[in-house]
Amino acid sequence: MMQDTPLAPVISARNLNLIFQTNDGPVHALKDVSLDIAKGEFVSFIGPSGCGKTTFLRVIADLEQPTSGDISVNGLTPDAARRARAYGYVFQAAGLYPWRTIAGNVKLPLEIMGFSKAEQAARVEKVLELVELSGFARKFPWQLSGGMQQRASIARALAFDADILLMDEPFGALDEIVRDRLNEQLLALWARTQKTIGFVTHSIPEAVYLSTKIVVMSPRPGRITDIIDSPLPRERPLEIRDSPEFIDIAHRVREGLRAGHLDD
Amino acid sequence: MRNVIPVLAVTAALIALWYAAVVPMNAQWAQDQARRAGQELTFTALVADTMSQQRPRLPAPHQVAQELWNSTVVEEMTGRRGFMNTGTLSNRSLVYHGWVTLSATLLGFAIGSALGITLAVGIVYNRAMDASVMPWAIASQTIPILAIAPMIIVVLNAVGITGLVPKAIISTYLSFFPVVVGMVKGLRAPDHMQLDQMKTYSASGPQVFFKLRLPSSMPYLFASLKVAIAAALVGAIVAELPTGAVAGLGARLLSGSYYGQTVQIWSALFAAAILAAGMVALIGVIQRITLRRMGMAT
Numbered sequence: 434m435m436q437d438t439p440l441a442p443v444i445s446a447r448n449l450n451l452i453f454q455t456n457d458g459p460v461h462a463l464k465d466v467s468l469d470i471a472k473g474e475f476v477s478f479i480g481p482s483g484c485g486k487t488t489f490l491r492v493i494a495d496l497e498q499p500t501s502g503d504i505s506v507n508g509l510t511p512d513a514a515r516r517a518r519a520y521g522y523v524f525q526a527a528g529l530y531p532w533r534t535i536a537g538n539v540k541l542p543l544e545i546m547g548f549s550k551a552e553q554a555a556r557v558e559k560v561l562e563l564v565e566l567s568g569f570a571r572k573f574p575w576q577l578s579g580g581m582q583q584r585a586s587i588a589r590a591l592a593f594d595a596d597i598l599l600m601d602e603p604f605g606a607l608d609e610i611v612r613d614r615l616n617e618q619l620l621a622l623w624a625r626t627q628k629t630i631g632f633v634t635h636s637i638p639e640a641v642y643l644s645t646k647i648v649v650m651s652p653r654p655g656r657i658t659d660i661i662d663s664p665l666p667r668e669r670p671l672e673i674r675d676s677p678e679f680i681d682i683a684h685r686v687r688e689g690l691r692a693g694h695l696d697d
Numbered sequence: 698m699r700n701v702i703p704v705l706a707v708t709a710a711l712i713a714l715w716y717a718a719v720v721p722m723n724a725q726w727a728q729d730q731a732r733r734a735g736q737e738l739t740f741t742a743l744v745a746d747t748m749s750q751q752r753p754r755l756p757a758p759h760q761v762a763q764e765l766w767n768s769t770v771v772e773e774m775t776g777r778r779g780f781m782n783t784g785t786l787s788n789r790s791l792v793y794h795g796w797v798t799l800s801a802t803l804l805g806f807a808i809g810s811a812l813g814i815t816l817a818v819g820i821v822y823n824r825a826m827d828a829s830v831m832p833w834a835i836a837s838q839t840i841p842i843l844a845i846a847p848m849i850i851v852v853l854n855a856v857g858i859t860g861l862v863p864k865a866i867i868s869t870y871l872s873f874f875p876v877v878v879g880m881v882k883g884l885r886a887p888d889h890m891q892l893d894q895m896k897t898y899s900a901s902g903p904q905v906f907f908k909l910r911l912p913s914s915m916p917y918l919f920a921s922l923k924v925a926i927a928a929a930l931v932g933a934i935v936a937e938l939p940t941g942a943v944a945g946l947g948a949r950l951l952s953g954s955y956y957g958q959t960v961q962i963w964s965a966l967f968a969a970a971i972l973a974a975g976m977v978a979l980i981g982v983i984q985r986i987t988l989r990r991m992g993m994a995t
Contacts, residue, residue: 531992
C-alpha cells in the first residue's frame, strides 16, 4: 500500500527505547520503536493503556527524552524542532485558562512567541473560523460545552501554524455523538490545512475512520505490533464506517490488539 | 439580600444571649450594694441595676454601643479636644486610637504581603529555599507573639526606632505567614499538563510565571490576604500593649484594664472587630472586582 511521495519523512524514529525508573523498578515504556511518518499523513496510535502511545507522542514533542535510539522531527532533534515551533500539541483536557476568553486562550501561544498585535488578531480570527467557533471569541471557557472547549484547544494548537499537529486522546472525555461530529470536523480541517497529524486514541472506530496509517501498540514493554496503511479514500463521509473495507481494517486492528495481549 | 436575614438572626440571638448573661454576671455587685444600703431588691430593680452599672463585670450591649457612640461621634463633634473644636482628632476618641492602630496595621500588612509573596516565589522556584524556608516560617509562628513583641519593641527602641515602624514590624511578623502558605499553594496550582503545554510553546521562565502561575494563584492570594490583614491587626494591637499604653486600640485595652473600665475595654474590642471586618470586606470587594475582570467570577 506504500505509495507515499519520495519526500523524507517528517517524523522518523529508529530503535527508540525509553525506560522510566520508578520506585517499583524500571518500566520499559517504549521498546525498539521504529516508525516513519510522511508529510500530510494522519497517523493514529492505538493500544491499551501502558502501551506507550502517549509516551511516543511526548517523545516527538520533546516532553520526554528517549533512553536510546534516534528520532528526528522535520529533520531536527525533538528539542530543536520544539524551539522551531514544529508542532502544536492538543492534550487530553482542553486546559483553557479560565481567566482568558476563548480568543485570549487562542492568543496565548502567539503572545509567548512574540507575534505582533495585528498578526495575533488575524490568526485568532482565522483559526477560530477553522474550528467553527467564530461567534464565541469573547466567551469565557465555562460558557462553552466540553466539545467546544476541545475545539478551542485545537484552535490554540493551530494558531501558530505548525506543520505537525500532535493530539493525545483529544476527544476521550466526550460522548459518542459529539465525538463523531468532532471527528468529521477534524477530517475537514486536516483536508484544508494539509497538516501532518499524530493522534492517540483507544477507540478502534475513531482510529480507522480518521487515519491514513494506524499504528497498533501493546504494553509491557510498550512496542509497535502492527502498522496498517488504510486503503480508505481521503474523502470520508461518516457512512464509510459501514463499508466492508472499514470493517476489514477495524478487524485487523482488533486482531493486532489481541495479539499484543496474548504474549503477556 | 438573601444573606441578610440569617446574619441578622444570628446577631439577634447573640445579643439576646449576651443580655441574658449580663444579669447573673453583675447581680453580685448589685446585691452587695443593696445589702449595704439595707434595701431589698426586686427582680426588676435587680435587672435594671445590672444593665446600668458604672464598672460592670460584663457590660450590657447598649452600654458598649453608647460608649462606642460617645467615644467616636460625640467626642469628635462636641468634645473639648474633638475634631470640630481643634481641627485634630481627640486623643480620647476611638477614631484617633483606631487610626493609630490602623496605620500600623496597613503598613505591616503591606510589608507582610510583599514579603510573603517574595518568599513564596523563592520557595516555588528555588530548591534550597523550598527545603529551608517553610520550616522556619512555621517555627516563627509557634513563638507566642506576646512574648516576642516586647523584645522587638525594646530592641528597636534601643536603636532609636520608635512609633509606627516597630508596631508595623510585629504586624508583618504575623501577616506574612498566611500569604506565604497561600501563595506557595497558588503558584503551584497549575498542573503538569499546563506546564507541559507551556513547554510546547517554548515559553521562557518569566512567561510561565506571568501568564500561568501568577493568574492561577489569584484566588489563593485573596483568601490568604483576608487572613493576613486580620492577623496584622492583632499584631498591631499586641504591639501597643508593651509601649506604655500611649495610643492605639491596644493602649485603650490596657488602660481600660488598669482602671477597671470594662465598658472602655469592650468598646475598644468592638472597634477592633469592626475595623477587621471592614478591612476583610474591602479585600473581598477588591477580590470580586479582580476575579470578575479576569472572568473568574464566582
